[in-house]
Amino acid sequence: MSTTTISVTGDTPYDITIGRGILDRVSAALEPSARKVLVVHPPTLAARAAELRDRLLADVSNGQREVLLAEVPDAEQGKRIEVAAFCWQVMGQADFTRTDAVVGYGGGAVTDLAGFVAATWLRGVQVVQVPTTVLGLVDAAVGGKTGINTAEGKNLVGAFWAPRAVVGDLDELSSLSPNEATAGFAEVVKAGFIWAPEILDIIEADPARAVDTTTDEFRRAVELAIDMKATVVSEDFREAGQREILNYGHTLGHAIEHAERYRWRHGAAVSIGMLYAAELSRLAGRLSDAAAERHRTILESLGLPISYRAGAWPQLLATMQRDKKSRGGMLRFILLDDIAKPTVLQAPDESLLFAAYQEVGA
Secondary structure: OOOEEEEEOOOOOEEEEEEOOOOOHHHHHOOOOOOEEEEEEOHHHHHHHHHHHHHHHHOOOOOOOEEEEEEOOOHHHHOOHHHHHHHHHHHHHOOOOOOOEEEEEEOHHHHHHHHHHHHHHHHOOEEEEEEOOHHHHHHHOOOOEEEEEEOOEEEEEEEEOOOOEEEEEHHHHOOOOHHHHHHHHHHHHHHHHHOOHHHHHHHHHOHHHHOOOOOHHHHHHHHHHHHHHHHHHHHOOOOOOHHHHHHOOHHHHHHHHHHOOOOOOHHHHHHHHHHHHHHHHHHOOOOOHHHHHHHHHHHHHOOOOOOEOHHHHHHHHHHHHOOOOOEOOEOEEEEEEEOOEEEEEEOOOHHHHHHHHOOOEO
16 A cells, blocks of 8 residues: 655644555544544535544544544535534533544535634644545645635634644545546646646646546646645745745635635636736736746646636625735735746736736636
8 A cells, every 4th residue: 555645844743644545544643642533524425424433433442432423514615603613512512622633524625624623622622634625635634724714705714723644545536526626636736836847747748637536647746736735834834924825826716716605616716816816927027928828728628717707806806805815905916937936916006906807807
Protein backbone atom coordinates (compact mmCIF):
# COMPACT_ATOMS: atom_id res chain seq x y z
CA MET A 1 0.00 0.00 0.00
CA SER A 2 1.74 3.14 -1.24
CA THR A 3 1.25 6.27 0.84
CA THR A 4 2.64 9.77 0.64
CA THR A 5 3.15 11.87 3.75
CA ILE A 6 3.31 15.64 3.47
CA SER A 7 4.12 17.51 6.66
CA VAL A 8 2.96 20.89 7.85
CA THR A 9 5.53 22.39 10.19
CA GLY A 10 5.41 25.34 12.56
CA ASP A 11 3.95 25.75 16.03
CA THR A 12 1.34 23.01 15.52
CA PRO A 13 2.84 20.47 13.10
CA TYR A 14 0.81 17.64 11.60
CA ASP A 15 0.94 15.17 8.73
CA ILE A 16 -1.24 14.81 5.67
CA THR A 17 -1.28 11.17 4.57
CA ILE A 18 -2.37 10.35 1.02
CA GLY A 19 -3.04 6.85 -0.24
CA ARG A 20 -5.73 4.28 -0.97
CA GLY A 21 -7.57 2.21 1.60
CA ILE A 22 -6.09 4.07 4.57
CA LEU A 23 -9.15 4.87 6.72
CA ASP A 24 -7.62 2.72 9.46
CA ARG A 25 -5.23 5.61 10.07
CA VAL A 26 -8.00 7.82 11.46
CA SER A 27 -8.07 6.01 14.78
CA ALA A 28 -4.27 6.02 15.04
CA ALA A 29 -4.27 9.79 14.45
CA LEU A 30 -6.41 10.45 17.52
CA GLU A 31 -4.79 11.04 20.88
CA PRO A 32 -5.26 8.01 23.17
CA SER A 33 -6.94 10.33 25.68
CA ALA A 34 -9.89 10.88 23.31
CA ARG A 35 -12.64 8.83 24.95
CA LYS A 36 -15.45 10.57 23.09
CA VAL A 37 -15.39 11.29 19.35
CA LEU A 38 -17.91 13.24 17.27
CA VAL A 39 -17.94 12.29 13.58
CA VAL A 40 -19.45 15.16 11.56
CA HIS A 41 -20.74 14.00 8.17
CA PRO A 42 -23.27 14.86 5.43
CA PRO A 43 -26.42 12.77 4.76
CA THR A 44 -24.89 11.25 1.63
CA LEU A 45 -22.20 9.59 3.75
CA ALA A 46 -24.43 8.31 6.55
CA ALA A 47 -23.72 4.63 5.87
CA ARG A 48 -20.00 5.21 5.43
CA ALA A 49 -19.89 7.32 8.61
CA ALA A 50 -21.48 4.44 10.52
CA GLU A 51 -18.75 2.14 9.17
CA LEU A 52 -16.12 4.66 10.27
CA ARG A 53 -17.73 4.79 13.73
CA ASP A 54 -17.56 1.00 13.99
CA ARG A 55 -13.93 1.08 12.91
CA LEU A 56 -13.08 3.70 15.54
CA LEU A 57 -14.82 1.60 18.21
CA ALA A 58 -13.12 -1.61 17.15
CA ASP A 59 -9.69 0.00 17.44
CA VAL A 60 -10.06 0.49 21.21
CA SER A 61 -9.33 -2.76 23.02
CA ASN A 62 -10.75 -1.71 26.39
CA GLY A 63 -14.06 -0.54 24.93
CA GLN A 64 -13.86 2.83 26.62
CA ARG A 65 -14.43 4.99 23.54
CA GLU A 66 -17.80 6.50 22.65
CA VAL A 67 -18.33 7.57 19.03
CA LEU A 68 -21.27 9.81 18.15
CA LEU A 69 -22.48 10.76 14.67
CA ALA A 70 -23.62 14.28 13.76
CA GLU A 71 -25.36 14.40 10.40
CA VAL A 72 -25.29 17.92 8.94
CA PRO A 73 -26.74 19.44 5.75
CA ASP A 74 -24.84 19.06 2.52
CA ALA A 75 -22.44 21.67 1.15
CA GLU A 76 -22.62 25.32 2.21
CA GLN A 77 -26.01 24.82 3.88
CA GLY A 78 -24.13 23.03 6.63
CA LYS A 79 -21.87 26.00 7.32
CA ARG A 80 -24.36 27.91 9.45
CA ILE A 81 -24.30 28.90 13.10
CA GLU A 82 -27.44 26.82 13.71
CA VAL A 83 -25.63 23.71 12.50
CA ALA A 84 -22.57 24.46 14.62
CA ALA A 85 -24.90 24.91 17.60
CA PHE A 86 -26.42 21.49 16.90
CA CYS A 87 -22.95 19.94 17.07
CA TRP A 88 -22.17 21.80 20.30
CA GLN A 89 -25.43 20.52 21.75
CA VAL A 90 -24.52 16.92 20.95
CA MET A 91 -21.10 17.39 22.54
CA GLY A 92 -22.54 19.12 25.60
CA GLN A 93 -25.14 16.43 26.23
CA ALA A 94 -22.43 13.77 25.92
CA ASP A 95 -20.08 15.66 28.31
CA PHE A 96 -17.22 16.11 25.84
CA THR A 97 -14.06 17.28 27.60
CA ARG A 98 -10.90 19.00 26.34
CA THR A 99 -9.23 15.64 25.69
CA ASP A 100 -12.00 14.45 23.37
CA ALA A 101 -12.12 14.85 19.60
CA VAL A 102 -14.00 15.75 16.44
CA VAL A 103 -13.60 14.01 13.08
CA GLY A 104 -14.64 15.86 9.92
CA TYR A 105 -15.76 13.26 7.37
CA GLY A 106 -16.97 14.79 4.13
CA GLY A 107 -16.30 17.57 1.66
CA GLY A 108 -14.79 20.97 2.23
CA ALA A 109 -17.89 22.44 3.85
CA VAL A 110 -17.99 19.60 6.38
CA THR A 111 -14.30 19.89 7.26
CA ASP A 112 -14.68 23.68 7.58
CA LEU A 113 -17.60 23.17 9.98
CA ALA A 114 -15.97 20.35 11.93
CA GLY A 115 -12.80 22.37 12.38
CA PHE A 116 -14.80 25.37 13.61
CA VAL A 117 -16.78 23.22 16.06
CA ALA A 118 -13.54 21.71 17.38
CA ALA A 119 -11.85 25.12 17.66
CA THR A 120 -14.70 26.61 19.67
CA TRP A 121 -15.73 23.75 21.97
CA LEU A 122 -14.06 24.41 25.33
CA ARG A 123 -11.77 26.79 23.39
CA GLY A 124 -10.31 23.95 21.38
CA VAL A 125 -10.34 20.16 21.11
CA GLN A 126 -8.46 17.98 18.65
CA VAL A 127 -9.81 17.44 15.16
CA VAL A 128 -8.84 14.88 12.53
CA GLN A 129 -9.94 15.71 9.00
CA VAL A 130 -10.99 12.98 6.55
CA PRO A 131 -11.85 14.75 3.28
CA THR A 132 -13.98 12.86 0.77
CA THR A 133 -13.92 15.37 -2.11
CA VAL A 134 -11.17 16.82 -4.25
CA LEU A 135 -11.79 20.29 -2.84
CA GLY A 136 -11.67 19.03 0.71
CA LEU A 137 -8.49 17.07 0.12
CA VAL A 138 -6.40 19.77 -1.52
CA ASP A 139 -7.80 22.85 0.17
CA ALA A 140 -10.38 22.94 2.95
CA ALA A 141 -8.99 20.14 5.14
CA VAL A 142 -5.41 21.40 4.90
CA GLY A 143 -4.19 24.55 6.60
CA GLY A 144 -6.31 24.99 9.71
CA LYS A 145 -8.66 27.71 8.42
CA THR A 146 -12.13 26.91 9.71
CA GLY A 147 -15.33 28.85 9.35
CA ILE A 148 -19.03 29.26 8.79
CA ASN A 149 -21.03 31.61 6.58
CA THR A 150 -23.34 34.49 7.46
CA ALA A 151 -25.99 36.31 5.47
CA GLU A 152 -23.34 38.95 4.69
CA GLY A 153 -20.75 36.64 3.18
CA LYS A 154 -18.75 33.43 3.14
CA ASN A 155 -16.42 32.39 5.97
CA LEU A 156 -16.81 35.70 7.80
CA VAL A 157 -16.90 33.85 11.14
CA GLY A 158 -14.12 31.38 11.84
CA ALA A 159 -10.92 30.45 13.60
CA PHE A 160 -7.44 29.23 12.81
CA TRP A 161 -7.27 25.72 14.26
CA ALA A 162 -4.76 23.17 13.02
CA PRO A 163 -5.95 19.56 12.70
CA ARG A 164 -4.15 16.80 14.52
CA ALA A 165 -3.90 14.97 11.18
CA VAL A 166 -5.42 14.80 7.71
CA VAL A 167 -6.15 11.36 6.25
CA GLY A 168 -6.57 11.61 2.50
CA ASP A 169 -7.91 8.27 1.31
CA LEU A 170 -8.15 8.53 -2.48
CA ASP A 171 -10.63 5.64 -2.53
CA GLU A 172 -13.10 7.98 -0.82
CA LEU A 173 -13.16 10.04 -4.03
CA SER A 174 -14.31 7.15 -6.22
CA SER A 175 -18.02 7.90 -5.79
CA LEU A 176 -17.68 11.51 -6.99
CA SER A 177 -19.43 12.39 -10.22
CA PRO A 178 -17.19 13.75 -12.99
CA ASN A 179 -18.70 17.23 -12.44
CA GLU A 180 -17.94 17.12 -8.72
CA ALA A 181 -14.37 15.97 -9.29
CA THR A 182 -13.75 18.62 -11.93
CA ALA A 183 -15.21 21.44 -9.83
CA GLY A 184 -12.98 20.49 -6.92
CA PHE A 185 -10.01 20.28 -9.25
CA ALA A 186 -10.20 24.05 -9.75
CA GLU A 187 -8.20 24.42 -6.52
CA VAL A 188 -5.53 22.14 -8.00
CA VAL A 189 -5.44 24.36 -11.09
CA LYS A 190 -4.99 27.37 -8.81
CA ALA A 191 -1.92 25.74 -7.30
CA GLY A 192 -0.54 25.32 -10.81
CA PHE A 193 -1.00 28.99 -11.63
CA ILE A 194 0.49 30.39 -8.42
CA TRP A 195 3.12 27.82 -7.49
CA ALA A 196 3.56 24.52 -9.39
CA PRO A 197 3.47 24.85 -13.20
CA GLU A 198 3.93 21.06 -13.50
CA ILE A 199 0.22 20.82 -12.69
CA LEU A 200 -0.59 22.89 -15.77
CA ASP A 201 1.64 20.65 -17.88
CA ILE A 202 -0.21 17.56 -16.62
CA ILE A 203 -3.56 19.10 -17.55
CA GLU A 204 -2.42 20.25 -20.97
CA ALA A 205 -1.03 16.79 -21.75
CA ASP A 206 -4.38 15.08 -21.08
CA PRO A 207 -7.21 16.97 -19.33
CA ALA A 208 -9.37 13.86 -18.97
CA ARG A 209 -6.70 11.84 -17.16
CA ALA A 210 -5.79 14.83 -14.99
CA VAL A 211 -9.27 14.90 -13.40
CA ASP A 212 -9.80 11.13 -13.31
CA THR A 213 -9.44 10.26 -9.61
CA THR A 214 -8.11 6.79 -10.44
CA THR A 215 -5.06 7.88 -12.47
CA ASP A 216 -1.45 8.52 -11.55
CA GLU A 217 -1.71 11.94 -13.19
CA PHE A 218 -4.52 12.93 -10.86
CA ARG A 219 -2.62 11.76 -7.80
CA ARG A 220 0.53 13.60 -8.88
CA ALA A 221 -1.36 16.86 -9.46
CA VAL A 222 -3.16 16.55 -6.13
CA GLU A 223 0.05 15.85 -4.22
CA LEU A 224 1.71 18.88 -5.82
CA ALA A 225 -1.23 21.06 -4.77
CA ILE A 226 -1.18 19.73 -1.21
CA ASP A 227 2.58 20.15 -0.97
CA MET A 228 2.20 23.76 -2.10
CA LYS A 229 -0.41 24.51 0.53
CA ALA A 230 1.55 22.72 3.27
CA THR A 231 4.65 24.74 2.45
CA VAL A 232 2.79 28.06 2.48
CA VAL A 233 0.83 27.26 5.64
CA SER A 234 3.98 26.16 7.46
CA GLU A 235 5.47 29.60 6.91
CA ASP A 236 2.31 31.67 7.48
CA PHE A 237 -0.36 29.90 9.52
CA ARG A 238 -2.49 33.00 10.23
CA GLU A 239 -2.38 34.57 6.77
CA ALA A 240 -0.19 37.48 7.80
CA GLY A 241 1.91 37.30 4.64
CA GLN A 242 2.61 34.65 2.01
CA ARG A 243 -0.52 32.60 2.71
CA GLU A 244 -2.55 35.36 1.11
CA ILE A 245 -1.52 34.02 -2.31
CA LEU A 246 -3.89 31.10 -1.75
CA ASN A 247 -6.74 33.57 -2.32
CA TYR A 248 -5.98 33.72 -6.05
CA GLY A 249 -9.35 33.77 -7.80
CA HIS A 250 -11.26 33.79 -4.53
CA THR A 251 -12.20 37.46 -4.18
CA LEU A 252 -14.59 37.41 -7.14
CA GLY A 253 -15.23 33.68 -6.64
CA HIS A 254 -16.65 34.18 -3.14
CA ALA A 255 -18.78 37.09 -4.39
CA ILE A 256 -20.27 34.83 -7.08
CA GLU A 257 -21.00 32.14 -4.51
CA HIS A 258 -22.79 34.72 -2.36
CA ALA A 259 -24.78 35.99 -5.35
CA GLU A 260 -25.83 32.41 -6.11
CA ARG A 261 -26.74 31.80 -2.44
CA TYR A 262 -24.11 29.07 -2.35
CA ARG A 263 -25.91 26.89 -4.88
CA TRP A 264 -22.82 26.95 -7.10
CA ARG A 265 -19.89 24.68 -6.39
CA HIS A 266 -16.94 26.53 -4.93
CA GLY A 267 -14.58 25.42 -7.70
CA ALA A 268 -16.91 26.66 -10.44
CA ALA A 269 -16.98 30.13 -8.90
CA VAL A 270 -13.22 30.15 -8.32
CA SER A 271 -12.66 29.16 -11.95
CA ILE A 272 -14.32 32.39 -13.07
CA GLY A 273 -12.47 34.23 -10.31
CA MET A 274 -9.11 32.98 -11.59
CA LEU A 275 -9.80 34.07 -15.14
CA TYR A 276 -10.92 37.44 -13.79
CA ALA A 277 -7.71 37.75 -11.75
CA ALA A 278 -5.68 36.86 -14.84
CA GLU A 279 -7.46 39.50 -16.94
CA LEU A 280 -7.03 42.04 -14.14
CA SER A 281 -3.33 41.16 -14.05
CA ARG A 282 -3.09 41.62 -17.82
CA LEU A 283 -4.92 44.96 -17.84
CA ALA A 284 -2.74 46.16 -14.95
CA GLY A 285 0.30 45.51 -17.15
CA ARG A 286 1.62 42.66 -15.04
CA LEU A 287 0.74 39.50 -16.96
CA SER A 288 1.36 38.70 -20.60
CA ASP A 289 -1.46 38.09 -23.05
CA ALA A 290 -0.22 34.51 -23.51
CA ALA A 291 -0.30 33.73 -19.80
CA ALA A 292 -3.80 35.16 -19.46
CA GLU A 293 -4.96 33.16 -22.46
CA ARG A 294 -3.41 30.03 -20.93
CA HIS A 295 -5.87 30.43 -18.04
CA ARG A 296 -8.80 30.49 -20.44
CA THR A 297 -7.56 27.49 -22.44
CA ILE A 298 -6.84 25.28 -19.42
CA LEU A 299 -10.10 26.07 -17.63
CA GLU A 300 -12.11 25.50 -20.81
CA SER A 301 -10.32 22.19 -21.45
CA LEU A 302 -11.55 20.95 -18.07
CA GLY A 303 -15.09 22.11 -18.70
CA LEU A 304 -14.96 24.68 -15.91
CA PRO A 305 -17.02 27.89 -16.29
CA ILE A 306 -15.25 31.06 -17.41
CA SER A 307 -18.10 33.60 -17.56
CA TYR A 308 -20.80 35.09 -15.36
CA ARG A 309 -23.74 37.44 -15.78
CA ALA A 310 -22.60 40.83 -17.11
CA GLY A 311 -25.29 42.69 -15.22
CA ALA A 312 -24.21 41.26 -11.87
CA TRP A 313 -21.18 43.55 -11.52
CA PRO A 314 -22.63 46.14 -9.06
CA GLN A 315 -23.76 43.37 -6.71
CA LEU A 316 -20.45 41.51 -6.98
CA LEU A 317 -18.42 44.67 -6.32
CA ALA A 318 -20.46 45.45 -3.20
CA THR A 319 -19.93 41.92 -1.89
CA MET A 320 -16.19 42.04 -2.60
CA GLN A 321 -15.89 45.28 -0.63
CA ARG A 322 -17.18 43.38 2.43
CA ASP A 323 -14.84 40.47 1.81
CA LYS A 324 -12.67 39.38 4.73
CA LYS A 325 -9.61 39.80 2.50
CA SER A 326 -10.18 43.56 2.39
CA ARG A 327 -8.10 45.64 4.79
CA GLY A 328 -9.08 49.04 6.07
CA GLY A 329 -11.95 49.06 3.60
CA MET A 330 -9.53 48.64 0.68
CA LEU A 331 -9.92 45.77 -1.75
CA ARG A 332 -6.94 43.46 -2.21
CA PHE A 333 -6.47 41.07 -5.11
CA ILE A 334 -3.88 38.38 -5.65
CA LEU A 335 -2.58 38.85 -9.20
CA LEU A 336 0.21 37.30 -11.25
CA ASP A 337 3.35 38.87 -12.66
CA ASP A 338 3.81 35.56 -14.47
CA ILE A 339 2.86 31.92 -13.97
CA ALA A 340 4.00 30.97 -10.44
CA LYS A 341 4.78 34.60 -9.58
CA PRO A 342 1.87 35.86 -7.46
CA THR A 343 1.70 39.42 -6.19
CA VAL A 344 -0.78 41.74 -4.42
CA LEU A 345 -2.77 44.60 -5.91
CA GLN A 346 -4.31 46.85 -3.27
CA ALA A 347 -7.08 49.41 -3.77
CA PRO A 348 -7.30 49.12 -7.58
CA ASP A 349 -9.29 51.73 -9.45
CA GLU A 350 -12.89 50.67 -9.94
CA SER A 351 -12.64 51.39 -13.66
CA LEU A 352 -9.86 48.79 -13.92
CA LEU A 353 -11.92 46.26 -11.97
CA PHE A 354 -14.90 46.88 -14.23
CA ALA A 355 -12.79 46.59 -17.40
CA ALA A 356 -11.47 43.20 -16.27
CA TYR A 357 -15.02 42.03 -15.58
CA GLN A 358 -15.94 42.75 -19.19
CA GLU A 359 -13.62 39.87 -20.09
CA VAL A 360 -15.69 37.39 -18.07
CA GLY A 361 -19.15 38.97 -18.16
CA ALA A 362 -21.61 37.29 -20.50
